[in-house]
Amino acid sequence: MSDSYSSLFDAWSRASTRAFENYLAANRAAMAAMGVSTEETWGDTAATLGNGQVETTVAADATLPGWEVELDATDGGLQVGDSVRFSKTLSAEDVEQFAAVSGDTNPLHLDDEAASQTRFGGRIVHGSLVSGLISAALARLPGTVVYLSQDTEFRAPVRIGDRVTADVEAVEDLGGNRFRLRTQVLRDDDPVIDGEAVVLIE
Template identity: 60%
Template sequence: MLVPVTIREVMNPTVETIGPDLDAAAVAELLHGKDIGSAVVVEDGDPVGIVTESDVVGLVAEGYDADTVTAADCMSTPVVTIDADDSIEAAVDRFREHTIKKLPVTDEGDLVGIVTTTDISYYLPHFTRRTTTSSGSTADRHHRERVDTAYEREGWEFESLGPHDDRIETGDVVKFTKTLSQEDVEAFAEASGDTNRLHLDPDYAQGTRFGRPIAHGTLVVGVVSAALARLPGLIVYLSQDTSFLGPVDIGSEVTAECEVVEDLGNGRYRLTTRATADGDEVIDGEAVVIADPIPDTA
């Protein structure tokens, strides 16, 4: 099921607060005693900074007296916060922009919780994925015509880009587009056994948070699989990490785009995988595949 997730749903509502005048030794004792990694510094009810374990350790390592230095002296400020009703994607952007790992959460100005990169990674596994600079040359990439699929349909579109027609290379990109029709949804429900009424019963779906029927999440991921099948070679799925970013309406045109970002050796490759529905991003993640040679029986 595809559903946008807000900070309110993933945050820890228990957040430890301290005053700016608390000495660093007491801060360290609090963090150790509570087995927590940070405390939010609050003044007159407003968050003004955040102190982490590394802040205190760094201060002591520099030779400061932990009994005389205060939280205000070692806290990170101004504090970066996020609203409880913001999306988890907004939190990812803030983590990356400010190079931080913890965000105090506010609701109409009140401190209501804290969210960390670990909390987010449970919902967006690709947030913690390895980043690898593409080493493949893109200068001589061209549109590859051959695909080893059993058949193609009118209305399906694909584009496979890379320097070689017979093998994969880092930097290769493949795209596949199709419309997910009512017939597709019904056929998938029958084939998979997933007859959740959210996808099949308009009256039932009207009372849900979506207000209408939506396509199965796994059916949408299937478009990613279809894109991968149009890479050179015999492509075999090994793994797929997927984050669902929004619902897909039945009848939407879905485009999956996959890029080879790492050669893992032994014919294995890591790819980023994303999909859009009528232009809106609905899937983000990564996959690992094996690219075997085309069999002689082909």
């Protein structure tokens, strides 16, 4: 790696870290605004991994009723083959809060009558909210995860009240603490989102 490239990468990494820290601060503020105490729900939580052989501590993990996490990872940092699943039921309240935070007030997501006239025959969940569960899964991986890219293919709508699961697996070590991940969101084991991500683990 050349010195100029290394300096550029270091500057980018510092900027990404600051952006990520700002995102976390904004997320905590949003949680507090919704009445979720970050003092009570954010901290170090012991989690038994899906393979039943390893136990780890997941930092900055929030557990709310209805959230389920399955982490299957090796000790000592992320490796190819490690995976994580994050499950949640997406409610009307989730959709309304996402619309308020994001500004996406498309009637397809908020207005029963207008949505009933569309090809979907009723309200559906924002695609960005559904894909956001991938980010929730990534937050449970070992280390601090910084998104570098995410490719997403929406395959089916998610309806209000559906329980969906983000399923993420590390499929390639790209070097420099970067990994390519297979990312899916499933409803009843059927993919509603397919894609892949590249992340940096710090």
